[in-house]
Amino acid sequence: MAQPERPLSPFMHYRWQYTNTLSILHRITGVVLAACFFLLVYWLAAAAAGPDSYSGALRCLGSLPTQLVLFGGLLAFCYHLLNGVRHLFFDFGHGFELTTARRSGRAVAIGAVILALVGWVALVRHLGGGV
Amino acid sequence: MSLRSPLGRVLGLGSARGGASHWYAQRVTAVALALLGLWFVVSLASLHGTSLEAVTTWLHSPVSSALAVLFVGVAAYHAYLGLQVVVEDYVSSKGRRLAVLVAIQFALVVAALVGVLSVLRIAFGVEA
DSSP: OOOOOOOOOHHHHSOOOHHHHHHHHHHHHHHHHHHHHHHHHHHHHHHHHOHHHHHHHHHHHHSHHHHHHHHHHHHHHHHHHHHHHHHHHHHTTOSOSHHHHHHHHHHHHHHHHHHHHHHHHHHHHHHTSOO | OOOOOHHHHHHTOSOSSSHHHHHHHHHHHHHHHHHHHHHHHHHHHTSSSSSHHHHHHHHHSHHHHHHHHHHHHHHHHHHHHHHHHHHHHHOOSHHHHHHHHHHHHHHHHHHHHHHHHHHHHHHTTOOO
16 A cells, blocks of 8 residues: 655654754753752752761762762763753854854863763762762 | 733734743743852862761851752752653643653652752751
């Protein structure tokens, strides 16, 4: 049975450009940060509940898998922060030219990785291991 | 706050519901969170270690505890506004969408309350 030609949704046939990925990354990092919010509350609640639960929380937060999650959270934070500022410029009508949008996008992606690495080294150095 | 122009209102243009105020609230909380988030990360990095005493000393300062309460509250609100857009885009069934949104609301409100009360408990030095 021959299917008639149906119009496709834009996302199915637009040419991929890396700015598409930057845009969806803003959403993904936002969802990641919402999940990290619960980790933050867990840490605060443990601190409020006293020394025993706090040391338990530190053990959990200092374990390797959680440290990886926390580094991912920091990376997501840096990206969402920088790209959020980029989007605020868009909201005021600035930076829409293709070359500018591409250049600012690249700066945001590279800047987020550098900021996260520098921030992680600073946090681990200063706090001595577990964040 | 309404961002609709008088002409747009007369012609009946724009969102039929609260689109403009949602958009605006998302941006205002974004600006607040950019500042509060930076403050939070810098504060963490300048704690004297991860001990409970370091955290308690930090949150005993009224400025720190006030900013921490704001950070928790604004973060929860901004998270809800963002997650709401994501859910509305990807969950097409109306019933399921409502259920997911209410569940997210419940979870975020409870988490925000626990976070705020924890900060206040540490700030006021209530013994556990």
